[in-house]
Amino acid sequence: MTDSVDVLITAERVPSYAHAGDAGADLHASEAVVLGPGQRATVGTGVAIALPDGYVAFVVPRSGLAFKHGITIVNAPGTVDAGYRGEIKVAVLNTDATESYTIEAGDRIAQLVVMPVTRARFVEVERLPGSLRGEGGFGSTGFGEHKSGVNA
Numbered sequence: 479m480t481d482s483v484d485v486l487i488t489a490e491r492v493p494s495y496a497h498a499g500d501a502g503a504d505l506h507a508s509e510a511v512v513l514g515p516g517q518r519a520t521v522g523t524g525v526a527i528a529l530p531d532g533y534v535a536f537v538v539p540r541s542g543l544a545f546k547h548g549i550t551i552v553n554a555p556g557t558v559d560a561g562y563r564g565e566i567k568v569a570v571l572n573t574d575a576t577e578s579y580t581i582e583a584g585d586r587i588a589q590l591v592v593m594p595v596t597r598a599r600f601v602e603v604e605r606l607p608g609s610l611r612g613e614g615g616f617g618s619t620g621f622g623e624h625k626s627g628v629n630a
């Protein structure tokens with residue numbers, strides 16, 4: 479049994495999960511937009527929600543649109559705050575160098591993933607505790623087969 483939470487909504491078209499168990503509910507465009515190569519635009523969804531406190535919704539790309547047409551979301555994942563009552567918009571980007579892409583009203587252009595979120599209490603200290611990783615990052619473990627570390 480999947481956890482669920484009630485989310486109040488006003489919508490021209492309520493987002494829907496394509497399959498039982500899907501994490502993302504598809505958002506439909508409320509308007510038509512033509513995206514030239516490399517162009518970005520904000521597309522309306524006609525959806526506004528009131529998330530319960532302690533939840534967030536992420537606006538994330540649909541893989542099929544990305545793979546087949548190079549359509550992605552500039553700010554992926556777009557963050558919808560629990561206190562936001564405006565229309566959810568999708569900042570789409572056509573990454574294709576040569577092909578235009580037309581979004582028709584009603585097309586499923588993105589998906590909405592609702593999640594519980596933990597807010598940090600930032601506790602200032604003089605010095606952070608040590609860790610195995612330390613300050614290594616940004617490719618510090620290399621990019622080929624990983625030969626060192628606990629699983630070597």
Ligand SMILES: O=c1ccn([C@H]2C[C@H](O)[C@@H](COP(=O)(O)OP(=O)(O)OP(=O)(O)O)O2)c(=O)[nH]1
Pocket residue numbers: 537553555556557558559560562565566567568569
């Ligand atoms: O893809 C998105 C991302 C955000 N939003 C809405 C909901 C979110 O709560 C609000 C603000 O988003 P964010 O905090 O990411 O943008 P900002 O540039 O920091 O704007 P603000 O100063 O209003 O917080 O805009 C969308 O509709 N779609």
Ligand SMILES: [Mg+2]
Pocket residue numbers: none
């Ligand atoms: Mg913000």
